[in-house]
Amino acid sequence: MIWRNFLRDLRQTAPRLISVMVITMIAVMVYTALNGVLYHVQQVTAAYGQTQNVADYWISGAGLDRSDCRVLEQIDGVAGVQPRITWEAQERGNEDVQLLVYAVADWAINTPYLVGGALPADEREMAVSDVFAAANGLSVGDSYEMLLTGTDQVLRLRISGLVKSPECLYHVNATTPMPELGRYGFAYCSQDVLSGLMGSNRYNQICITTSDEVDDAALRRAVNERLGDKVVNVLAREDNLAADRLRGMTEDLTPILRLFPILFFLCAVLLMVSNMSRLIESGRSAIGTFKALGYSDRTILWYYLLHAVLVVLVGFPLGVAPNGLIARLLVETLSTGCDLPVYGLANDYRSWGQALALTVLCCVGSAFFVARSLLKESPAQCMRPQPPKSTKPVLLEKLPFLWRRLGFNQKYIIRNALRNKARMLTCVVGIAFCMGLVLAAFALRDAVTHYAGALTSNQNKYDLMVDLGAGVTEGQYRRLAASANTEGAEFEMTTAGWFYAPGRMTTAALTVAEDQSWLHLYDPYAQGVLNLPEDGAVLSQSMADELNVTTGDTVTVRFTGDSRYYTMKVSRILRGVSGAYVGRGFWRSLGRPYVPTTAYAAAADRTALAAELDRYDFVDGWQTRETVTDAAAEQLSSASLVAYILIVFGGSLACVVIYNLGIMSFLEQIRSLATLMVLGFYDKEIKRLQLSENIIFAAGGICAGIPMGIGLSYVIIALLSDMPLQVNTRPVSFVLSCAVTLLFALLVNWMIGRKMREIDMLGALKSVE
Secondary structure: OHHHHHHHHHHHHHHHHHHHHHHHHHHHHHHHHHHHHHHHHHHHHHHHHHHHHHOOOEEEEEEEEEEHHHHOOOOOOEEEEEOOOOEEEOOOOEEEEEEEEEEEEEOOOOEEEEEEEOOOOOEEEEEEEEEHHHHHOOOOOOOOEEEOOOOOOEEEEEEEEEEEHHHOOOEEEEEEEOOOOOOOEEEEEEEHHHHHHHHHOEEEEEEEEEOOOOOOHHHHHHHHHHHHHHHHEEEEEHHOOHHHHHHHHHHHHHHHHHHHHHHHHHHHHHHHHHHHHHHHHHHHHHHHHHOOOOOOOHHHHHHHHHOOOHHHHHHHHHHHHHHHHHHHHHHHHHHHHHHHHOOOOOOHHHHHHHHHHHHHHHHHHHHHHHHHHHHHHHHHHHHOOOOOOOOOOHHHHOOOHOOOOOOOHHHHHHHHOOOOHHHHHHHHHHHHHHHHHHHHHHHHHHHHHHHHHHHHHHOOOOOOEEEOOOOOOOHHHHHHHHOOOEEEEEEEEEEEEEEEHHHHHEEEEEEEEEEEOOEEEEEEEOOEEEEOOOOEEEEEEEHHHHHOOOOOOOOEEEEOOOOOOEEEEEEEEEEOOOEEEEEEEHHHHHOOOOOOOOOEEEOOHHHHHHHHHHHHOOOOEEEEEHHHHHHHHHHHHHHHHHHHHHHHHHHHHHHHHHHHHHHHHHHHHHHHHHHHOOOOOOOHHHHHHHHHHHHHHHHHHHHHHHHHHHHHHHHHHHHOOOOOOOOOHHHHHHHHHHHHHHHHHHHHHHHHHHHHHHHOOOHHOOOOO
């Protein structure tokens, strides 16, 4: 009999069970989808990197040879060494199509992923990017001619294979800031092809692989001590944008991808516990009947636990069902611009297990504790309805001059809300939680938009960014500044350096900018003219953390080809810069030569200036401000994606929360509403009475959610330490967040208003006795 009653009970409790199932489904979907992004990206990049044995470090230098390779092999933790020559080239007769050529001694490290054909067998063959080949109408067996940049040497090689490369995952350079493999590709060939450029047994780069336990700082010190002035730069994989773009970008989002699923689940927990508790509380008379008929406490406990188990059995599978589709959508969106081979996605069963454990704990746990507390009562106590709590006058009733001015509706709502504090707090907190999540997501989107706007309006005011050749002379770049097509010009020099602090060391790019700049500012959020410190350097926040220095400390710097050490004061630390910046005057005070690598030009006539630049042999290439700005903003596209996902999921959860709480309030007050109907109140009056309370709770939740969302937005931006973002939430985001929440509240009111027509006055007013 008890199990037949269970089936009948399911039909009566179906609305509440379905609402809990929907909440469970959304919580599980968000948890598994966002946590799964980290897992899937790690699996895809790790599998690709391990299969092709991608390098862990790229050591660039001058005059490197095989003896240096043997020296590197003796360093603890170094597993493999590969010397090679890298050189820029352009298609013969078409300087707009360029290639980065890798002339390697073997295929042991950074092994190209073969899409078609075969790897080069001799010095007459090469393998090129399959995307580059498709864009330029090339195929296996074709011959390709290219001019090596800075030389008059033309190579004619046969294409033996089409490849992808783990070190060219996000293939960019100074003149191609966004991947365009059809215009800027890569090729692999034998070291003999380029040996004539540098001489026999001479290389400009050595790639090494290391064991997992190697210490980065110790390895850099060992390379510095053993190779000395030969080394220009030591680039770790995690700092190599071309090889680590996808994994690094996803890791930047790790704080959000870890934090938001937990917040969603906490919000869902509040509702699941509340609903399961009320579901079992409403069945107290049935519990008394079962006890009176002789059923054991264990049987009755299982009876009610099955409600919770049913929620888990339905809600959890529905939550993980679309996981594969969502995961592929997220990974493909995050990997936009990355040249990946075909990959498959495996299910993240660890996240599934965690979500299942949280769901069982919330649903079954709440059902267990509520049912167990009721089982302690006698059958007679359970068969009686829960006695109402003793009421006390509310605070406003003690203020007669104010209380008398209130109408019946206002008094009813105030009394009902304050005498059901638990329900009121559940409604307000639940709505506030959703409001805070949605507002924080809008704030993240605004921070990304604000950064993109700052790049255009503050940081980049030039028209063209010019990449200068390595041998540019002062007369040549002065000619550019004095051109009739140039209204203004600023120059920057970028070089690599070894930075030392007590017990710490790192390699980083040092940019020498104008002492006073206005065309290109190192701080994207600065306005007007920006002055660099006269007595020191500006360091990025990540670099300062790595060296463990603060403003006012000093660092020691050594440059390639110079055995001297230079002391620099840390004058400022900024989050939005890359590497270190010093002024041109300070640089010259060090006695170092100044050879600019980049020019920023404001053009009187952009087209005429571009045509003039194309005629200069000391100019390697140029880009418009819009192209550079779009490329920088695109680096934060992943944060925008996550923001929109959170807005969608947060809005969905807000809808479910408001509906759930509205229905809960309606069912709990159905007896009171039936009483008012018997007393002669019209349907419109009763609707206004009940639904006004829901709107008030929604308004209270919105007011409480605004400071919660503001605080959460600051936490999120602080956690995204590798992204140059600032909190800059627009008023329209506050309006949209409030409007979304209020719109859902009005929609729920409309749905509940329709349910009021179905109230059975006689059935609602019947007593259990």
